[in-house]
Amino acid sequence: MVEADKGLGADAERDFGISTRLDPDGQYGSAGLGVLYADSGRAAEASEILSRRLQKSPSDPTLNYLLVHALVREGAAPGTPTFREAEAALLAATRTRSDYAAAHTALGKLYAQSGDDARATAELQVALSLNGSDRAAINQLAGLLRRAGRIGEAGELTRKLRQLLITEAESVPSR
Numbered sequence: 001m002v003e004a005d006k007g008l009g010a011d012a013e014r015d016f017g018i019s020t021r022l023d024p025d026g027q028y029g030s031a032g033l034g035v036l037y038a039d040s041g042r043a044a045e046a047s048e049i050l051s052r053r054l055q056k057s058p059s060d061p062t063l064n065y066l067l068v069h070a071l072v073r074e075g076a077a078p079g080t081p082t083f084r085e086a087e088a089a090l091l092a093a094t095r096t097r098s099d100y101a102a103a104h105t106a107l108g109k110l111y112a113q114s115g116d117d118a119r120a121t122a123e124l125q126v127a128l129s130l131n132g133s134d135r136a137a138i139n140q141l142a143g144l145l146r147r148a149g150r151i152g153e154a155g156e157l158t159r160k161l162r163q164l165l166i167t168e169a170e171s172v173p174s175r
Contacts, residue, residue, distance in 0.1 A: 044070075044074055046066075046069075046070035046073070047067060047070040047071055047074060050063055050066055050067040050070060051067060054067060054089075058092065059092055059095070059096045060096070061092070061093040061094075061096045061097040061100050061103065062093075064089040064090065064092045064093040064096075064103075065089070065090070065093050065100070065102060065103050065106065067085075067086075067089045068086045068089050068090055068093075068103075068106055068110075069106075071083075071085060071086040071089070072086060072106075076110075078113055078114035078115070079114075083110070083114070086110060087107070087110055090103050090106055090107040090110065091107070094107060099130055100130075101126075101127045101128075101130035101131035101134055101137070102127075102131075102134070104123045104124070104126045104127035104130065104137075105123070105124065105127040105134055105136050105137040105140070107123045108120045108121070108122075108123035108124035108127060108137065108140060108141070109136070109140055111123060112124075112140060112143075112144060117144050117147065117148065120140070120144055121141065121144050121145070121148075124137045124140055124141040124144070125141065128141065133164055135161060135164060135165075138157050138160055138161045138164070139157075139161055141157055142154045142157035142158050142161065145157065
């Protein structure tokens with residue numbers, strides 16, 4: 001991961017491959033390689049690696065979540081098999097680990113993308129009940145509430161998001 005963060009993609013790829021060969025039952029090599037590929041424009045390869053790994057551990061919430069990351073990068077559009085695969089992976093992740101806030105946020109985003117505002121709202125509310133500072137969930141939910149005419153609630157969330165951003169900016173050490 002350090003190599004990937006430093007932009008040393010080839011070195012990271014080599015080391016993730018070694019990790020997978022040394023510990024074929026472990027998820028970290030495959031997961032790392034999947035993230036590296038998804039973030040470097042090789043989402044289809046990432047999906048393939050993560051899908052193969054999920055055949056061994058189909059209910060692993062982290063691998064399912066990472067698969068969705070890759071599928072979305074591939075362009076999982078509503079109504080497509082890729083979109084349905086992403087939805088199924090997030091449902092598996094949240095079924096296995098109901099407190100996985102990021103998976104609930106991602107599921108809410110998928111539902112919003114498909115126009116299912118009721119399910120999107122419900123998932124985003126779950127995400128926020130688990131992690132009240134999830135900026136993506138706050139932002140997405142505020143938009144859905146505005147669209148539903150719930151302006152007061154949307155404004156409240158927007159203020160919360162603004163305060164989170166201010167707090168984060170203040171906590172960054174100045175150079």
